[in-house]
Amino acid sequence: MQPMTSTEIQLAARPTGWPTHDNFHVATVELGDLKPGEVRVANAYVSVDPYMRGRMNDVRSYVAPYAIGERITGGAIGRVIASAADTLPVGTVVLHQHGWSDVIQADAATFRAVPELEGVPLSLYLHILGMTGLTAYVGLTRIAQMREGDTVFISGAAGAVGTAAGQIARLLGAKRVIGSAGSPEKVRLLTEKYGYDTALNYRDAPIRKQLAEAVPEGIDVYFDNVGGDHLEAALDMMNDGGRLALCGAITAYNSTERVPGPDNMANIITRALSIRGFTLSAHLDLSAEFNARMTEWFAAGKIAYDETVVDGIEHTVDAFIDMMRGANTGKMLVRTGE
Amino acid sequence: MQPMTSTEIQLAARPTGWPTHDNFHVATVELGDLKPGEVRVANAYVSVDPYMRGRMNDVRSYVAPYAIGERITGGAIGRVIASAADTLPVGTVVLHQHGWSDVIQADAATFRAVPELEGVPLSLYLHILGMTGLTAYVGLTRIAQMREGDTVFISGAAGAVGTAAGQIARLLGAKRVIGSAGSPEKVRLLTEKYGYDTALNYRDAPIRKQLAEAVPEGIDVYFDNVGGDHLEAALDMMNDGGRLALCGAITAYNSTERVPGPDNMANIITRALSIRGFTLSAHLDLSAEFNARMTEWFAAGKIAYDETVVDGIEHTVDAFIDMMRGANTGKMLVRTGE
Known part of the structure; x- marks a missing residue:
């Protein structure tokens, strides 16, 4: 059965110092019908990263600050569960930057298909392979x-x-x-x-x-x-x-x-x-070179990794704060599905 | 008449904080006879520069610290007054790094001849042209x-x-x-x-x-x-x-x-x-490029300069301290001859 709502985390107020739950709002959002060209994606993992703290401030930086009342955007990976776009059929695994939500519905052009490989957990695309x-x-x-x-x-x-x-x-x-x-x-x-x-x-x-x-x-x-x-x-x-x-x-x-x-x-x-x-x-031009080398290293068994996984989109803020405090070893992730 | 002694400024003790006269010793040094390959140079100007303060400390840096009891070395310009080297006849204007003294006697290879040009004061080789x-x-x-x-x-x-x-x-x-x-x-x-x-x-x-x-x-x-x-x-x-x-x-x-x-x-x-x-x-390879461009700019009247000149080698320490305090406009120099 298709989900018709999404749970997402919005910025409620700009943190001063350490972020608290009061700075965020857990919202239920109606997804509505798919428009032509759109896909609906059930996220498997969403990423919490240190750089996000900077975007919560209203200061001049390389990217615009997060807007109050809007979803915290950032890396996530999921699977297409409904599609009105030929390019991304149902079942496709996709990476995207829509951020902190369990389900996301948007134009197919805002997602990038990634190969689903034997022995490669999807989460790795949010860290060591990403x-x-x-x-x-x-x-x-x-x-x-x-x-x-x-x-x-x-x-x-x-x-x-x-x-x-x-x-x-x-x-x-x-x-x-x-x-x-x-x-x-x-x-x-x-x-x-x-x-x-x-x-x-x-x-x-x-x-x-x-x-x-x-x-x-x-x-x-x-x-x-x-x-x-x-x-x-x-x-x-x-x-x-x-x-x-x-x-x-x-x-x-x-x-x-x-x-x-x-x-x-x-x-x-x-x-x-x-x-x-x-x-x-400013350095995404190195992506292809990195992908080639890292894929080779990974396939040769030369790459180790750790993940600290928190379950449930509603615990994303906990995961984010814990990560800022250094509670994670390796990559801090929120598991939202799969 | 040839000078047979030189007045030079030696480091007597490493300064703590602002240098004082106590940190330096004004020494009279016997020059002795010229050895083959040596020249005797009467300095016209010696340079006092901010970087010298760093070399007075005994810390790891890109150049060795000045040694206690030895002459403060650095840029100077003068004229050959006695020569036992064919390469640098008497009268040649030379730049060198022998530093704070009024007369210096050393191997000709440690001096570099510079052209004496109409309308170009020798002092400029210690700053804008140097x-x-x-x-x-x-x-x-x-x-x-x-x-x-x-x-x-x-x-x-x-x-x-x-x-x-x-x-x-x-x-x-x-x-x-x-x-x-x-x-x-x-x-x-x-x-x-x-x-x-x-x-x-x-x-x-x-x-x-x-x-x-x-x-x-x-x-x-x-x-x-x-x-x-x-x-x-x-x-x-x-x-x-x-x-x-x-x-x-x-x-x-x-x-x-x-x-x-x-x-x-x-x-x-x-x-x-x-x-x-x-x-x-580490960047002396740009010297030729700089000399070409600066000579052209200078000849075209596009380069202004100022000098703050102190007279007498015995006032070198005053000049150095004044320079550190910002008393100079443009280049701080000590005039020792000409």
């Missing part, structure tokens, strides 16, 4: 210009992007890969499952001190998912000509006060460092 | 990848590098050039003599506030000679894809405490900014 993996790949190859033999430090290493980045750095020939995470379990996983040579628990001691002891030879590439004290620690230890890819600054996302930057910015000059911030939208 | 001009050129063209039509902000704009950078940015087709300096006289000079469209006196009000009002359209390229509050102000106003060349951080050089960095580092990510620190040594 935007998350591509983010790690772009950050290392284009932004940080990683080269074989580089020593690479990755913060937020047990998160979705971090677990991907560590493995990709290894596969691209890093001499040494160092990661940081926030629990003993995560740190163990980094070395045992994700091929990190060294993993630091930033809750054990100041990361600045730990990193200096762990990498006396210095760092060539820093992949930053965290900002704050981690960026400062990395700036201390960068080698001459080092390259820093700034992908995330989760420490600043939920702060209500202005957070001072690193106290060692002068190293940027004396060591001729290059710091580049990036978001994926 | 390393200072090249620094401005490298920072704009290679580091910040300046393009025609860019809006360019330059801090420390009335200094040696700043006055050069403003003019070069204009000649390279900047849409608008904004500068900051620390006195009404300097600010006036920027717009009246150096072609800046807008000049801000950072002592009038917080530079962050002034810059936001002066450049509502945003900045494409920031050339940083100052760091601190100026870098923070620039990060507020950078356009998407903006490029920052960090050349100096004079605000941090003499601080005994760690100075927090900008509180708006997240803009690096959301606006996909590129920040590159640089020092000239």
